[in-house]
Amino acid sequence: MKPDDSATIDLKVLLASNIHEIKNLLLQLMLRLDAMDSDSAGVADARSLCRRINDRMVQMLLLDELQADKLKLNLAAHNPADFVEDFVRDATALATGRFIIECCKKQVPDYWFFDRELVEMALLNALHNALRYARRRIVIGVAGAANGLILSVDDDGPGYPPSVLHKTVEKGAPITKNGTGxxxxxxxxxxxxxxxxxRQGALILQNKEGDSGAVFILQLP
Amino acid sequence: MIDFSKKRALIIDDSPAMCSSLRMTLNNFGITRCETSNSANEAIFRIRQREFDIIVCDYCLGAGSDGQQILEQLRRSAMIAPSVVFLMVTAERDYEKVVSCAEFAPDDYLLKPFTAETMCIRLERTFEKKTQFAEVYRLIAGGKAEQAMAECDRMLALKSRFAMDLIRMKGELLIALNRHGEARKLYEEIIAARAIPWARLGLAKTLSLAGEAEAAIETLELVIDETPHYLEAYDTLAKTHEIQGNLQRAQDVLEKAVTVSPQSLLRQSAMGEIAYRNGDLAKAAKAFGTVVDKGKYSYFRNHKDFISLSRVLLDDGKHDTALCTIADARKHFDSTPELDLASSVMESLIHHAANETVQSELALSRALEIKAQHGLSLADSIAVDLAKVCFLNGKENEARELVKDMISNFYEDEKIQAAVRGMLDGIGRADESQMLIENSINEVIKLNNEGVMRAKNGDLAGSVDLLATAARRMPQNVQVALNAAQALIVESDRNGWNGEKMQLAGQLLANHAEVHGSLEKFQKISGLYKDVQLKYGIGQ
Incomplete structure (x- = not known):
């Protein structure tokens, strides 16, 4: 190919179609893993790896949107109770019996406007954390409050380290080179x-009394 | 838990590998009856052959078609029942933007990649919704909007988990029933929480129904400004401009919509029609040309688009291509009396324009023969064309009769009057047009008034005769039909049950239920019909 010809190829289109294809392949891989015997530890690991690859890819695409300053939400009305119940079922499948996952609902409104996919992603990150640090029990909560809809992930692990808890997240939670944070x-x-x-949404991180677990809270106006 | 083993599923995806992955997943849910299609046309072929309970469709189907188009065609043509679960699968996060502005949204959608668990949960939820909504769907299908709304209210009072869907459906029912005041309140309440596009569009529709066209236009322009891909908003805005008599602005709006979504052939067709009415032959030819071209191998193509294209070409002096288009239509569609008639009319017009008198007369006599044989009630534009070509070929009596039929059938429809007037002007009969149209209208009004008058003066039998005859002569005229139905029902009410006449009354009401069911007068007479049935112990 002559150098001039490269100008006629739209790199953005190529990039998009590549990402599209990765998603298709990843889906086929996930569905194939899901069809396998779920009791095998190896399969559970592979599934979790698959999820992590996907999470990273979605993050990458989000970063791209953020870089171009065009992160746009797809707000639609969803039933928060259903949303959390579905999430708990999915989480239970991910926990594969290693943890007890509970659902806690308080005064949940009939509908709320939020971006289902992105909020699910935020919660999923918190869940991955909890799965890593919890001892036995993880509680996924949803509640209606004066300042909005409250979604929470609560575990019985050692809690957030002070470095995470005391720095405000927007100033840059301490992201290490390997991506923690x-x-x-x-x-x-x-x-x-x-x-x-x-009103603007907020992320709140807390530790329970006596450092008996971390609480991750999303406040959606 | 839902028993999936009884369900039949169809998977639509252009990748065979993806089809088999999805099929394997559905099999694991217990869905063993599972078919796959790699293209839209194949899918539609299968859907016509048998009923499915679940359709899982990929949004991106390659070459010129997407899942949303299939969904809209299926739902619009009622080819799938409302109870059928339609699940969209997509890799694009942007698809949510499509859904939030779609006239027909899928029951749910899954963002790739997803787990089998997520797919199972979404399917279960959707089936739960379908079960809860079954009664509402049944009532709507039976034309019982009032009861359907009561059912929505009942479910809302029980704090349904599908509250938002119920509210949205209720809004649409209120608009269909022309209860725009209540609908407006409903939409304003939602907008107070969040200015969600469909609520804004709903609000605009209620404003338009309330006669506040300016406010409706302002709202719609705001919606389009904020969600430029909201096609239904363009359609509603164009219609509002059209009703206001601003055809050029209507065309501008549709042109923009067509640029946003060139795939929607229905909108292209609407755009072609309005461009033609504006005398913009170039744009009309382009729009109809696109429809004919892209729709050639689609199940949802319509011969009327071929006819429209041919008409535009004829007006543009391109006789040969106009004739070719008609030949194309005859080749691509099964022969029906409607197609034969429309084609013959166009052929006659084209030959006449090309000074081929013998062929023109031949085609015309074929058209008149078909009409006499099948007694077709014509689509407006073809009726106007037929009258025109009768005039041109010296069959003035037939022509005048056709014009009279048209005007008396649609005597309140200014669009048709304008079309007839335009046609008469075009063939140098402007002097005749005012008289012909006015006479036809006056005749209807006279007939109608005399019927009503006779009833008032106690001559019920005379009134029934007159109005029933008038209703038969102008089947599309809703005022005449309603007056006739009323006279027929009152006669049974006073003089005892007359099965034959009550049946005719029921038929007249049924003929106009779909379009005019929300008219106050329609509801009054339809209530009277039921009361009289009850009185004589006859009812459904």
């Missing part, structure tokens, strides 16, 4: 992009 960064970006009139 990235999940929290995305969660804060996603939740803060949710705006309703003059």
């Amino acid at each position: 990235m999940g929290l960064f995305f969660a804060s970006v996603i939740v803060e992009a949710h705006k309703n009139k003059d």
Whole structure:
């Protein structure tokens, strides 16, 4: 190919079709793994790896949107109780019996406007964390409150280290080179992009009394 | 838990590998009856052959078609029942933008990649919704909008998990029933929480129904400005401009919509029609040409687009291509009386324009023969064309009769009057047009008034005779039909049950239910019909 010809090829289109194909392949891989015997530890590991590849890819695409300053939410009405129940079922499948996963619902409104896929991604990151640090029990919560819809992931692990807890996330949660902290960064970006009139969403990180577990909270206006 | 083993599924994806992955997943849910299609046309072929309970469709189907188009065609043509679960599968996060602005949204969608668990959960949820909505669907299908709305309210009071879907459906039912005040309140409440596009569009529709065209236009322009891919908003805006008599603005709006979504042939066709009415032959030819070209191998093609294209070409002086287009239509469609008639009319017009008198007369006599044989009630534009070509070939009596039929059938429809007037002007009979149209209208009004008057003066039998005859002569005229139905029902009410006449009344009501069911007068008379049936112990 002569150098001039490369100008006629739209690199963006190539990139997009490549990403498209990766997603298709990943889906086929995931479905194939899901069809296998779920009791095998090897399969469970492969599944979890698959998820992590996907999470990273979605993050990469989001970063691209952020870089171009065009992160756009797809707001639609969803039933929060259903959303959390579905998430818990999915989480239970991921936990493969190693953890007890519970669902806690309080005064949940009939519908709420949020970006289902992005909020799910933020919660999923928190869940991955919890699966890593929890001892036995993870509680996924949903509640209606004066300041919006509250979604939470609560575990019985050692809690967040002070470095995470005390630095405000927007100033840059300590993201290490291997990507720890990235999940929290995305969660804060996603939740803060949710705006309703003059209110903005917020990510709140807490430890329970006596460092008896971490609480990850998304506040959606 | 839902028993999936009884369900039949269709997977539509252009990649055979993906089809087999999805099929394997559905099999694991217990769905063993599972078919796959790699293209839209093949899928539609299968859907016509048998009923499916679940359709899983990929959004991106390659070459010129996407899953959303298939969904809209299937739902619009009612080729799949509302109870059929349609699940879209997509790799594009942007698809949510498509859904939020779609006239027909899928029951749910899955973003690739997803787990089998997620797919199973979404399917279960959707089936749960379908079960809860079954009664509403049944009532709507039976034309019982009022009851359907009561059912929505009942479910909303029970705090349904599908509250938003119910509210949206209720809004649409209120609009269909012309209860725009209540609908407006409903949409305003949602907008107060969030200015979601469909609520804004709904609000605009209620404003338009309330006669506040300016406010409706302002709202729609705002919707389009914020969600430029919301095609239904363009359609509604174009219609609002059209009703206001701003045909040029209507065309501008549709042109923009066509640029946003060149794939929607229905909209291309609407755009062609309005461009033609504006005398913009170049744009009309382009639009109809696209429809004919792209639709050639689609199941949803329509011979009327070929006819429209031919008409535009004829007006543009391109006689040969106009004739070719008609030949194409005859080649691509099975022969029906409607197609034969429309084609013959066009052929006669084209030959006449090309000074081929003998061929023109021949085609015309074929057209008149078909009409006499099948008694077709014509699509407006073909009726106008037939009258025109009768005038041109010296069959003035037939022509005048056709014009009279048209005007008396649609005597309140200014669009048809304008078309007839334009046609008469075009062939140098402007002097005749005013008289011909006015006479036809006056005749209807006179007939109608006399019927009503006779009833008032106690001559019920005379009134029934007159109005029933008038209704038969102008089957599309809703006022005449309603007056006739009323007279027929009142006669049974007063003089005892007359099965034959009550049946005719029921038929007249049924003929106009779809388009005019929301008219106050229609509802009053349809209520009277039921009361009289009840009185004589006859009912459904």
